[in-house]
Amino acid sequence: GTLIQTNDLKKIYYTDEIETTALAGVNLEVKNGEFVAIMGPSGCGKSTLLNILGLLDNPSHGEFYFSDQEISQFSERKRADLRKENIGFVFQSFNLIDELTVFENIELPLIYLKYSASERKKRVEEVMEQMKIMHRRNHFPQQLSGGQQQRVAISRAVVAKPNMILADEPTGNLDSANGQEVMSLLSELNAKGTTVIMVTHSPVDAEYAHRVIHLFDGQIVSENINTRDSTLV
Ligand code: ADP
Ligand code: ADP
Numbered sequence: 001g002t003l004i005q006t007n008d009l010k011k012i013y014y015t016d017e018i019e020t021t022a023l024a025g026v027n028l029e030v031k032n033g034e035f036v037a038i039m040g041p042s043g044c045g046k047s048t049l050l051n052i053l054g055l056l057d058n059p060s061h062g063e064f065y066f067s068d069q070e071i072s073q074f075s076e077r078k079r080a081d082l083r084k085e086n087i088g089f090v091f092q093s094f095n096l097i098d099e100l101t102v103f104e105n106i107e108l109p110l111i112y113l114k115y116s117a118s119e120r121k122k123r124v125e126e127v128m129e130q131m132k133i134m135h136r137r138n139h140f141p142q143q144l145s146g147g148q149q150q151r152v153a154i155s156r157a158v159v160a161k162p163n164m165i166l167a168d169e170p171t172g173n174l175d176s177a178n179g180q181e182v183m184s185l186l187s188e189l190n191a192k193g194t195t196v197i198m199v200t201h202s203p204v205d206a207e208y209a210h211r212v213i214h215l216f217d218g219q220i221v222s223e224n225i226n227t228r229d230s231t232l233v
Helices: 046-053 074-087 102-112 115-132 146-158 176-191
Strands: 002-015 018-031 035-039 063-064 087-091 163-169 195-199 211-216 219-225
Touching: 002 046, 018 046, 018 195, 018 219, 035 046, 035 176, 046 074, 046 163, 074 087, 102 115, 102 146, 115 146, 115 211, 146 176, 163 176, 176 195, 176 211
Parallel strands: 035 195, 035 211, 087 163, 163 195
Antiparallel strands: 002 018, 002 063, 211 219
16 A cells, blocks of 8 residues: 655745745655655755655645654644654664663653553564564664664564654665674564665665655756666566
């Protein structure tokens, strides 16, 4: 089925009387289980699009269907509820909380979702095992390498079993070996059914996607199917 559908999505920012059209009419459909990469030059609207698809921001114009609900004008509160239950985020800069341990960082989404302490422990340990980060459970982010920090961030993104992961340049701060490990983890999660939408500048990372969308000046200008993956085409 279809997870995301946008029709003529536009985003206009108004700052100091300057009007910036960040998205100029985006029509995008993403099916459940897809792995989509978004590429394009700096300033073309990639982050803006990811923020809207991730229910962090509303579009200025157009329709946005998420799991068949039209949500473009949802209140902040309703968007936040939908977001916490459905979406995990992974960022270039990891965005971990320095004062919390690995375990506590990964546990956070489950606290928001009101899991019990015993459910949290069970689920966090399961994910730490899967992400090969168990031996670091009591460490703080600053005691970890970049690759390890990103594995913690991915753990936090998936701990509540979201149906979609949004990744913004997930390998941007990593060397190529750690970058490939992170891409393999995202690929594995996708293979188990999680939809992945990723912004990247890296053609190597884009190879992991089923489909690559190119944005330019706030519009989709081309789309490639990665033929290596015949399963979804
Ligand atoms: P990308 O992620 O591709 O670099 P962005 O989505 O960040 O592009 O930005 C698209 C355009 O919107 C740019 O011209 C940028 O300056 C502008 N923009 C982004 N965020 C804001 C904001 N909060 N306020 C004003 N302009 C913004
Ligand atoms: P990664 O999983 O990213 O390779 P690890 O946490 O396994 O990182 O650490 C990298 C290397 O450091 C491994 O060879 C591991 O055995 C070793 N190592 C892990 N924890 C410690 C530690 N507390 N003290 C010393 N060496 C460690």
